[in-house]
Amino acid sequence: MFETEIVTVDPQAFDPKALAKAATILRRGGLVAFPTETVYGLGAVIYNRASVENIFTVKGRPGDNPLIVHIYKQEQLAEIALAVPEQALILAQRFWPGPLTMILPKKERIPAEVSAGLPTVAIRLPSHPVAQELLRQTDQPVAAPSANLSGRPSPTRGSHVITDLSGKIEMIIDAGPTGVGVESTVLDLTSTRPRILRPGGVTHEMLEAVLGAGTVDTPSQINISRPLAPGMKYRHYAPEAPLRLLTGEVEPVRRFLRETVHRQQQAGKRMGIIAYDEDQVAFPSTAEVSFFSLGQRTNPAEGAERLFHVLRLCDQVGVDEILAVAPPRQEVGEAVYNRLFKAAGGKVEEIT
Ligand code: TXA
Numbered sequence: 298m299f300e301t302e303i304v305t306v307d308p309q310a311f312d313p314k315a316l317a318k319a320a321t322i323l324r325r326g327g328l329v330a331f332p333t334e335t336v337y338g339l340g341a342v343i344y345n346r347a348s349v350e351n352i353f354t355v356k357g358r359p360g361d362n363p364l365i366v367h368i369y370k371q372e373q374l375a376e377i378a379l380a381v382p383e384q385a386l387i388l389a390q391r392f393w394p395g396p397l398t399m400i401l402p403k404k405e406r407i408p409a410e411v412s413a414g415l416p417t418v419a420i421r422l423p424s425h426p427v428a429q430e431l432l433r434q435t436d437q438p439v440a441a442p443s444a445n446l447s448g449r450p451s452p453t454r455g456s457h458v459i460t461d462l463s464g465k466i467e468m469i470i471d472a473g474p475t476g477v478g479v480e481s482t483v484l485d486l487t488s489t490r491p492r493i494l495r496p497g498g499v500t501h502e503m504l505e506a507v508l509g510a511g512t513v514d515t516p517s518q519i520n521i522s523r524p525l526a527p528g529m530k531y532r533h534y535a536p537e538a539p540l541r542l543l544t545g546e547v548e549p550v551r552r553f554l555r556e557t558v559h560r561q562q563q564a565g566k567r568m569g570i571i572a573y574d575e576d577q578v579a580f581p582s583t584a585e586v587s588f589f590s591l592g593q594r595t596n597p598a599e600g601a602e603r604l605f606h607v608l609r610l611c612d613q614v615g616v617d618e619i620l621a622v623a624p625p626r627q628e629v630g631e632a633v634y635n636r637l638f639k640a641a642g643g644k645v646e647e648i649t
């Protein structure tokens with residue numbers, strides 16, 4: 298058990314000195330949770346093998362699920378990757394700092410604990426000012442998975458991290474909501490064609506706009522039994538209540554929501570709905586229903602920002618079942634769809 302120190306910083310205006318202790322803890326082999334522009338990360342210096350192992354213990358993370366190495370300047374790529382292909386340099390130039398993780402062959406010096414024994418390593422350069430300053434002061438690459446307990450929704454608020462990890466790590470840096478809200482795009486650059494292993498803030502279209510149309514593979518079907526990234530095989534992002542993901546035209550889906558909520562309530566179930574502002578009309582104001590909005594359908598970024606918070610709210614309210622309306626699979630909406638699909642156990646229901 299630790300007395301976890303919680304440091305609150307304003308990401309727009311903070312004194313770099315506020316992060317000095319956090320950097321010291323990391324350098325000495327401790328664990329610090331810190332904000333990035335996607336989700337909060339749970340960091341350890343990659344060369345401290347015991348600390349990296351401790352990340353797995355604290356999260357309850359399966360040992361075969363590799364971590365992402367975080368850097369603050371492109372020059373650190375050469376320290377970590379055995380070879381940096383031209384495409385990686387082009388993508389780094391265009392999307393770093395930002396929510397893109399690249400998988401490259403790893404240098405021998407990268408401990409097996411970081412890469413879970415794989416010959417490759419995931420690398421990302423975050424854009425969040427607090428993450429950048431912390432990494433700069435630490436001046437060592439930092440391995441960081443999302444700072445949640447394994448299987449729980451990723452943390453997008455300091456409070457989420459406090460809920461999951463308080464008492465288990467040395468320090469939590471709370472800088473408020475993260476912004477993008479879903480984890481980085483994971484792009485494998487070690488096979489013949491670049492391949493998206495996990496959709497995120499940097500979309501397929503954005504990648505092809507840089508690398509050329511038709512050059513980037515994207516898994517059309519997420520196959521849970523044959524995962525691309527080791528981490529994709531576990532039930533993930535999941536609130537405690539079972540979640541059903543619904544697709545279809547707006548009106549039939551609304552009707553289905555209304556009828557299902559009514560029926561389940563008759564059966565004494567507490568229902569949670571995850572949908573859009575516009576869908577609230579489906580429910581008479583008298584209906585007792587926990588309605589959580591992903592904002593406006595036409596604004597995928599808003600949905601991404603809210604998604605994990607909303608999943609956690611469902612747990613807080615203590616609903617028995619969640620019905621989630623699938624987002625339009627455009628822009629970052631594809632990543633939101635992917636997370637909901639996984640939270641639903643890899644199923645989606647077509648409503649007609
Ligand atoms: O936005 C993010 O990426 C956040 C913030 C904290 O940076 N981090 C994050 O880490 O989401 P994590 O550990 O929750 O997810 C990392 C994903 C996992 O699915 C893992 O299997 C995959 O990246 N991964 C890591 N190294 C890999 C490798 N060498 N080959 C294939 N997949 C890899």
Ligand code: MG
Nearest residue numbers: 442443451480
């Ligand atoms: Mg994670």
